[in-house]
Every structure is written in structure tokens, then in C-alpha cells.
Amino acid sequence: MLRLNEINLPLNHPESALSDAILARLAIAADDLLGFTIFRRSYDARKKSAIVLTYSVDVEVRDEAALLRSLQGNRAVMPTPDTEYKFVARAPASLTRRPVVIGTGPCGIFAALILAQMGFRPIVLERGKAVRERTKDTWGLWRKRKLEPESNVQFGEGGAGTFSDGKLYSQVKDPKHYGRKVLTEFVKADAPEEILYVSKPHIGTFRLVKMVELMREQIEALGGEFRFQHKVDDIDIADGRVQGVILAGGEYIAADHVVLAIGHSARDTFQMLYERGVYIEAKPFSVGFRIEHPQSLIDRCRFGPSAGHPILGAADYKLVHHCENGRAVYSFCMCPGGTVVAAASEPGRVVTNGMSQYSRNERNANSVIVVGITPADYPGHPLAGIAFQQQWETRAYELGGANYDAPAQLVGDFLAGRPSTALGAVEPSYKPGVRLGSLDSVLPDYAIAAVREALPVFDKQLRGFAMHDAVLTGVETRTSSPVRIRRHDDTLQSMNTKGLFPAGEGAGYAGGIMSASIDGIKVAEAVALSMLA
Numbered sequence: 001m002l003r004l005n006e007i008n009l010p011l012n013h014p015e016s017a018l019s020d021a022i023l024a025r026l027a028i029a030a031d032d033l034l035g036f037t038i039f040r041r042s043y044d045a046r047k048k049s050a051i052v053l054t055y056s057v058d059v060e061v062r063d064e065a066a067l068l069r070s071l072q073g074n075r076a077v078m079p080t081p082d083t084e085y086k087f088v089a090r091a092p093a094s095l096t097r098r099p100v101v102i103g104t105g106p107c108g109i110f111a112a113l114i115l116a117q118m119g120f121r122p123i124v125l126e127r128g129k130a131v132r133e134r135t136k137d138t139w140g141l142w143r144k145r146k147l148e149p150e151s152n153v154q155f156g157e158g159g160a161g162t163f164s165d166g167k168l169y170s171q172v173k174d175p176k177h178y179g180r181k182v183l184t185e186f187v188k189a190d191a192p193e194e195i196l197y198v199s200k201p202h203i204g205t206f207r208l209v210k211m212v213e214l215m216r217e218q219i220e221a222l223g224g225e226f227r228f229q230h231k232v233d234d235i236d237i238a239d240g241r242v243q244g245v246i247l248a249g250g251e252y253i254a255a256d257h258v259v260l261a262i263g264h265s266a267r268d269t270f271q272m273l274y275e276r277g278v279y280i281e282a283k284p285f286s287v288g289f290r291i292e293h294p295q296s297l298i299d300r301c302r303f304g305p306s307a308g309h310p311i312l313g314a315a316d317y318k319l320v321h322h323c324e325n326g327r328a329v330y331s332f333c334m335c336p337g338g339t340v341v342a343a344a345s346e347p348g349r350v351v352t353n354g355m356s357q358y359s360r361n362e363r364n365a366n367s368v369i370v371v372g373i374t375p376a377d378y379p380g381h382p383l384a385g386i387a388f389q390q391q392w393e394t395r396a397y398e399l400g401g402a403n404y405d406a407p408a409q410l411v412g413d414f415l416a417g418r419p420s421t422a423l424g425a426v427e428p429s430y431k432p433g434v435r436l437g438s439l440d441s442v443l444p445d446y447a448i449a450a451v452r453e454a455l456p457v458f459d460k461q462l463r464g465f466a467m468h469d470a471v472l473t474g475v476e477t478r479t480s481s482p483v484r485i486r487r488h489d490d491t492l493q494s495m496n497t498k499g500l501f502p503a504g505e506g507a508g509y510a511g512g513i514m515s516a517s518i519d520g521i522k523v524a525e526a527v528a529l530s531m532l533a
Contacts, residue, residue, distance in 0.1 A: 001080035002026075002064060003039060007055040011043070011306060022059055025077070026067060034060040039080075042199030043312060048304025053311070085181040089528040091119030098123050099527050100245060100255040102232050105159020106513045107504025108261035109212070110520030111527070112219050113185065118528050121223035123253065125245070127231035127266075128156030131212045138163060141342050142431040145404045150231070153353060154265035154345035154478070157228065158212040160505075161513040163343070165335040165356040166203035168195055170514035182517040189214040192358070200316070204358035232269065235500070237276055242499035256499045257527050261520065262506040264481035265345050267386050270506075273485065279495040280382045283484040283508050286332065287392065287443055288370030288451065289472040290340045290352045291411070292426055293465070295365040298336070301462045314360040317367070317462055321454040325446055327371050329454035332479060334367035336360045339429035340473050342404060349393035350406050352430065352476045364429050368476045369454065371447040385482025396442050396475040401435045407442055407475075408434035412468025415452060424469030434473055442474045484508030492526035501527055 007021050022036060023029070036059040044052045058080045061067055071077045101112045104126040115122040127150055128134055134156030137148040149155075153163045168183065183195050186203070189211040195201035203211070216226055234246040235258070244254040262269050274280050295314055299307035302315035314336030321329045338356030345351070354366045378388040399407035408428055413420040419438040428434045440448055459466035485502035486495040487509075494500040503509060503523040510516035 001058045001060055002068070003056060003058050003078050003080045005056045005076045007057065008044075008052050009055065011051045011053055011309060011311065013053070018055060018057070022057060026059070026061065026071070028061060028067065032062045034062065036060065038197045040199060041197050045303055045312075048302075048306065051303065051306050051312070081177070083177040083180040085177070085184075087118050088525045089118055089532055091121070091528070092532070095120065095531070097254065097256060099257040099259065099531065100125060100253060101259040101261060102245070103159070103261035103263055103266075103504070103506070104157045104226070105261060105263050105504060105516060106161050107510060107516040107520040107523075108159070108259065109215055110182065110185075110517045111259045111261060111503060111524040112224055113215060114521050114524035115527060116219045116222035116224040118524075119223070120528060120531065121225070122219070123255070124219070124224060124226045125230045125232055125247070126157055126226065126228050128152075128228065130228050131157040131162060131209050134158070135209060141344070141404065145432050147344055147347055147404065149345060149347065150229070152345050153341065153343040154263060157216070158208060159263055159516075160265070160343070160353070160478070161516070162208050162212065163205055163341060163353065163355050164513070165333070165338055165354065166205065166208050166358070167512060168201040168203065168514050169199070170512055170518070172515045172518060174518060178518040178521045179514060181521060182514060185215065186211060189218075202356070202358070202360075204360070205355050207358050234272060235276055237278075237497055240496060240498055242497060257501070257531055258499060259501045259503055259523055259527060260485065260507060261504045261523075263504070264478055264506045266506055270383060270386065270483055274383055278497050278500065279486045280483050281486060282375035282378070282382050282385050282482065284372060284374045285385065285482050286370035286372050286479040287389075287447060287475065287477050288329075288368050288479075289439065289474045290354060290366050290430070290476060291369050292340060292364045292366045292428060292471045292473070293467065294426060295337050295363060297464045297467070298365045298462070301464065314365070319458045319461060321457045323450045323453045325449060327446060327450040329369060329371050329450050331367040331458075332370050334365070336365050337362045338366055339364070340366050342406070342431060343478060344393070344404065346390070346393070348397055348402075349390065350396035350400050350404060350475065351393055351478055352406060352473055353478070362429065364426065366429070368479065369451055369472075370476065370479055371443075371450045373447075377444070382483060389477040389482060392443055392475050393477055399435065399437060399442055403432070405433045405435045406430050406473050407439055408436055408471055408473045409439045410468060411455060411466055411470040411472060414439060414472055415455060415466065423471070426469045426471050428471045428473060430473050434471075439472060439474050480511050481506050481508050491530065492523050493530070499530075
């Protein structure tokens with residue numbers, strides 16, 4: 001197979017145009033083209049009146065070797081890379097102890113899946129509930145203001161990524177093509193096949209629920225074991241090595257290989273690990289507000305007369321501004337055609353997040369506009385970032401009316417420094433509801449000043465971004481983990497605790513579904529090699 005890159009075609013090209021372009025690029029007759037598949041399709045919308053689709057395709061031709069020789073020096077044509085996943089080990093039949101995976105977010109699921117596929121029969125512990133029960137509890141907060149601290153947007157099967165836009169792309173370096181393994185397993189679990197080739201694949205919450213269940217069934221069929229509502233309260237460490245885990249009910253599970261894939265909101269677990277002496281350090285993260293616009297506005301800004309085209313779908317954006325006070329403000333977790341959701345996991349606190357369904361057909365676009373902060377903003381303790389988050393989540397709860405409504409303000413009023421008293425053209429999507437007022441006291445002064453400076457700048461890039469009626473909803477604090485559980489670069493084990501493998505977003509090594517899944521694969525490989533050493 002040969003891979004052809006950078007085939008550019010008009011947005012509304014006929015079906016035959018791609019094969020014609022392949023023949024022209026290779027200078028071969030139609031009979032010499034035996035077949036092709038699309039590896040990647042992206043778009044270039046810099047010129048809105050003439051949006052271009054860009055393809056990379058894998059082609060099968062007659063006499064490939066001769067054709068390659070004739071095209072020598074053409075960087076847009078190369079042998080198709082081998083992206084098939086290769087297992088690094090196989091469990092011996094004599095294996096007695098089983099690895100333990102704590103957490104069933106994307107990282108934990110893929111760590112468990114790879115271990116199961118290699119024959120290691122992992123035990124998977126999850127403090128929350130199975131995904132369908134968890135979904136009911138999550139809707140209980142959104143509809144009835146009833147928070148279940150162990151079953152919500154943050155805790156339960158599928159992790160925080162289940163209630164998100166389901167984005168499946170990342171900027172992490174991936175020389176071993178782990179990302180392809182992730183996408184292939186998702187397709188096996190009933191994800192749409194287009195995620196294998198579109199440049200910005202996504203799935204959406206409803207599809208993710210079914211996929212998570214199917215992946216669990218595969219792990220169980222391979223000998224893995226899931227235990228829901230089994231919270232790890234303690235880890236048994238002796239002489240700098242893991243001996244086992246202790247559950248909330250007192251049960252002890254002996255284990256000398258433990259994957260710690262706990263997610264960014266397991267604050268009590270972070271505290272326990274710190275008390276046990278596991279090496280933890282504070283790390284930067286970001287805080288901010290969700291902003292909502294009409295999706296039609298974003299579509300017109302990005303796609304011009306092609307807005308609404310089925311191939312393009314709902315438009316997204318990515319914005320960044322470096323402020324005079326030294327802060328960086330940027331858009332993050334953009335959810336086209338989505339909703340703002342309640343993502344609290346602790347009573348008496350309000351946290352926002354964003355999600356979309358696969359169709360992305362809700363009326364609003366939303367993203368979080370965040371300000372970068374560092375441990376210098378919350379000095380003194382490795383876990384001080386958690387207290388920093390809790391301070392502003394509690395303040396948001398109070399400003400929202402102490403009933404899990406979220407404080408909100410129109411962008412025009414926010415920029416003018418006056419409280420909002422009535423909504424305009426944009427109906428906020430956050431459930432249970434919002435309480436209008438001023439957001440000035442829901443984040444530190446430097447963050448408020450930075451967002452105020454950035455919004456008019458963003459408006460110059462996307463006309464209408466600072467429209468008066470756009471809605472800001474607060475507060476978003478769980479953009480990433482406030483800690484890093486340091487690990488060795490080679491073995492991926494904790495810096496000072498052998499047999500403990502910090503992994504994924506909670507440990508500070510990922511940010512999003514794809515990067516967390518990739519890290520789960522890496523850690524599973526490290527566990528397997530360690531168990532066989």
C-alpha cells in the first residue's frame with residue numbers, strides 16, 4: 001500500500017473526483033489502481049468562499065515497487081506506515097497475582113483492556129456505579145438538584161469523558177500509533193467508522209455510554225473483573241513497594257502492580273496518597289467560565305456561505321490571548337452544538353463542564369474561557385491547588401443561590417462591570433438553571449481582569465464573540481488535575497513507590513479522552529513487562 005498526502009479538492013467535489021486525483025497524482029491508468037481507502041480527511045476554511053477538503057489516502061496499485069521508484073523524491077507519496085498494534089507481552093499460564101486498575105475513565109478502561117488482551121485478567125475497581133446507573137444519578141442533579149457524591153459527572157464508569165463532547169483527537173506525540181489502536185477499539189465497540197479518518201473525530205455522550213458497556217463486556221470475556229462501588233480507601237505500602245489495596249468496606253486485595261487511573265477529581269484519594277508518602281507535586285491548571293453563543297453565529301464566522309454544510313458540521317474554534325498582566329487566556333473544551341452541564345462532585349459546590357451529542361445539533365455553541373494559573377498562585381503545599389479549586393466552587397454555589405444553580409452574566413454586562421438582570425437572545429443551557437448577577441467575585445481579580453481583556457480581542461477574530469447577549473456561566477475549575485503524581489520515565493512507576501503506576505489525567509499525564517486512553521495503553525505495557533521481569 002502507498003499513502004498519498006495533501007490531495008486537495010473543493011468542498012462540493014463529485015464522488016469521482018478523489019479517484020481521478022489519485023490517478024493524476026500517480027500518473028497511472030485507471031486499471032492500475034486496484035483500490036483505496038481514506039486515511040484522513042480535514043478541511044481548510046481560511047478562505048471561506050472556497051473551503052477545501054484535504055485527503056490522505058492509502059492506495060493499492062499494480063507494481064508498487066516500480067511506481068515508488070518513479071516517484072522517488074515526492075514527499076507526498078510514501079509506503080503506508082504499519083499502524084497495527086503489537087502486544088509487548090503475553091501472560092504466562094502460571095501467573096498467580098493479578099494487576100489492579102483503579103478507575104474506569106478512558107485511561108483505566110484502556111489499561112484494563114490491553115492487560116486483558118495480553119492475558120493478565122485485571123481486577124478493575126471503581127468507586128462509582130456502572131455507566132447506566134451513573135447516568136441516572138447525573139440526570140438527578142441536572143433535573144432535581146440531587147447530588148450523589150460517588151456517582152456523578154466525575155465518578156463512575158466511563159469517567160468524566162462520558163459527559164463531554166467525546167472528542168477523540170489530541171496533540172500528543174504518538175510515534176507508536178497508539179491512537180490508532182484507541183480508535184480501532186472504539187469502532188469495535190460500535191463507534192461510527194468515520195472516526196478512523198475525519199481530522200477531528202468525536203462521539204458524544206449517548207454513544208459513549210453504549211461503547212463503555214461493550215468494552216467492559218470484552219474485558220470481562222477475557223478474564224477481567226469489574227467491581228463497582230468499590231472505593232479504594234487506602235494503599236498498603238511496605239519498604240517502598242505496593243503490597244495491596246484496602247477498600248472502603250475493609251476488604252483487602254493483595255496486589256503488587258496497581259494502576260492509579262483515578263481522574264482529576266479524586267481529591268480524597270490524592271490526600272490519602274500524600275499521607276502515605278507517595279510523591280506528589282502541585283502542577284499548573286486553569287480556571288474560567290463557560291461561554292455560550294448561538295451555534296449559527298460560530299458557523300457563519302468560521303464557514304461563511306458554507307455554514308451548515310453536512311461535511312463541515314457544527315463549527316468549532318480555538319482562541320488564545322496573552323494579557324498585559326502576564327496571564328494567558330484561551331478557549332478550551334469547545335462543544336459545538338452542545339450544552340453546559342453541572343459537574344459538581346462535592347456537596348455545596350458548583351462546577352461547570354460542556355458536552356455534546358454525536359449530532360451536535362443543539363442551538364448553542366459553548367467552550368470554557370480559562371486563565372492559566374500556576375502553583376505560585378496557591379503556594380505552600382502539594383495539595384494546595386485542591387483548596388484553591390474548592391474556594392471558588394463554593395463561592396459559585398453561594399452566588400448561584402445555594403441550590404446548584406450556577407451564577408451567570410451576559411458578556412456585555414461583564415465587560416461593562418454591571419450585574420445582569422435579564423437574559424437576551426441567548427438562552428443558557430446549564431441545568432438545573434442559572435442565577436443572573438455579577439461574576440466579579442467568583443474568580444480571583446487577576447483572572448477576571450484577564451478575561452475582560454481577552455473577550456474583545458477574541459471578538460476581532462470571531463465577529464460577534466463579545467456580543468452583549470452571549471452568556472458566561474461559572475465556574476470551571478476542573479480543566480485538569482491540580483497535582484502530578486510523579487513517575488519514572490522508563491518504568492512508569494511512582495518515583496518512590498514500586499508497583500504503583502500513576503496514569504492518565506488525574507496523575508497529571510493526560511488531558512482528554514484520547515491522551516488518557518493512550519496513556520492507559522502505555523501503562524498497561526509497563527505493568528505487563530514489570531510483571532514478567
